[in-house]
Ligand SMILES: Nc1ncnc2c1ncn2[C@@H]1O[C@H](COP(=O)(O)OP(=O)(O)OP(=O)(O)O)[C@@H](O)[C@H]1O
């Protein structure tokens with residue numbers, strides 16, 4: 001369980017306040033964060049992962065105060081973060097990153113299974129360099145595979161759907177569901193996509209650096225989509241469930 | 249403590265330690281310590297100066313020659329001239345490793361002057377690894393000179409690696425290429441402490457359709473200094489490309505000085521250089537996987553030089 005208490009963040013240089021008095025508890029299976037571009041979603045994820053130090057408030061992981069812990073310490077306590085914009089490395093291969101993520105020498109089998117989870121043919125990718133030669137969508141999938149390989153109690157995905165083709169969308173959702181089955185942890189997904197919001201237990205709307213709305217999906221989603229769309233949203237939740245069952 | 253780079257290094261040296269198959273010539277502390285020849289590959293000691301001539305018959309395929317040099321005495325200055333005569337249509341690999349272990353206070357120095365003559369359509373892969381170690385105050389110095397003459401349609405790929413351990417290096421490589429020949433040079437170098445390394449490439453692209461590609465990846469740590477100098481002269485309808493990609497850390501310093509000369513309107517010459525510190529986002533990404541900053545740095549550097 002992750003708890004943010006009155007968390008604020010302003011930049012070092014020009015003291016611009018980007019996050020303001022964020023109060024948030026993440027204890028559900030899936031928590032989705034949405035909201036307009038520039039609202040502060042990625043900044044919030046970075047504050048949680050320790051990439052930015054909050055300038056106000058407190059962050060607790062399972063009751064432990066982690067506000068002043070480093071990125072490494074938080075990672076080792078069980079926080080994983082798939083970046084909105086994955087990083088490229090000259091020379092490091094996909095298998096190197098998966099090994100580092102798993103924290104051990106992953107067997108070829110394990111590495112392959114992470115890759116096939118995210119829809120990449122392991123044989124073609126395991127030895128690829130994570131450099132500019134990978135396409136945006138490929139890179140995004142490898143980023144997700146790394147978080148799978150870590151299997152931690154809190155996983156944050158920053159717009160995982162970005163660049164993922166439509167066909168794979170349903171698979172992506174299944175990746176999250178399966179991940180929950182395995183980790184029983186909390187999964188925090190930043191997304192603009194209705195189909196992702198549809199699987200959330202809780203939806204948080206971040207706007208202008210603060211929590212504009214927070215609540216169960218049934219309460220928040222209809223207002224977000226407008227009442228006409230809400231019915232179809234409810235329907236697609238149903239169809240997702242049916243599909244999920246028939247594919248098991 | 250063994251870090252990722254050192255682990256890798258051990259692997260490199262292990263290769264040097266085992267007795268190679270095929271033709272070889274081992275030079276230890278300035279003396280011949282072992283030699284083997286094959287039906288197609290002959291090795292002959294020079295009579296006018298220190299060094300050897302290596303003759304590879306035309307058409308020799310899939311054979312290799314190992315010519316390691318080892319120095320373990322302190323204060324030894326070793327100079328050799330090795331000439332490689334590679335016959336038409338041959339396809340071979342030559343592996344030259346030089347390891348210095350200097351425990352004393354005298355400087356150890358190995359200067360190897362290697363000249364390659366590649367016949368028509370000959371193919372050569374040349375691998376050169378430099379390694380230095382030892383606790384002594386004596387310096388470990390290597391000044392390799394490589395001169396390549398590529399005949400028509402000849403192809404040479406040269407890989408040089410020097411990961412730390414060598415205090416001072418001046419690597420000079422020069423070449424001339426006939427029509428259709430191709431030369432690829434891949435250099436990897438890491439300097440630490442107060443080490444100083446200069447690499448100097450000078451390539452004449454003489455024949456139509458010939459090409460040269462020089463790619464250097466380097467890391468300069470601590471107070472070390474590196475200079476990358478390249479001169480490519482396009483004298484024909486040819487293609488030349490040089491690339492210097494460097495990471496600097498601590499107070500490291502890298503100077504890249506490319507020079508391209510086109511003497512022919514159909515010469516196409518390109519140089520790329522990128523020098524900078526490790527990207528912060530790369531460190532951050534690896535730290536979010538649970539690595540410390542130092543471990544992340546090692547992984548990035550190790551991958552970069554892999
Ligand atoms: N280092 C910084 N200095 C100044 N402004 C910054 C800095 N980092 C982020 N911002 C600003 O903070 C705001 C929030 O950015 P953030 O990336 O968190 O938005 P987001 O909600 O993730 O947006 P998107 O949906 O486009 O990904 C933006 O206006 C951004 O320009």
Ligand SMILES: [Mg+2]
Nearest residue numbers: 041042043084
């Ligand atoms: Mg964002």
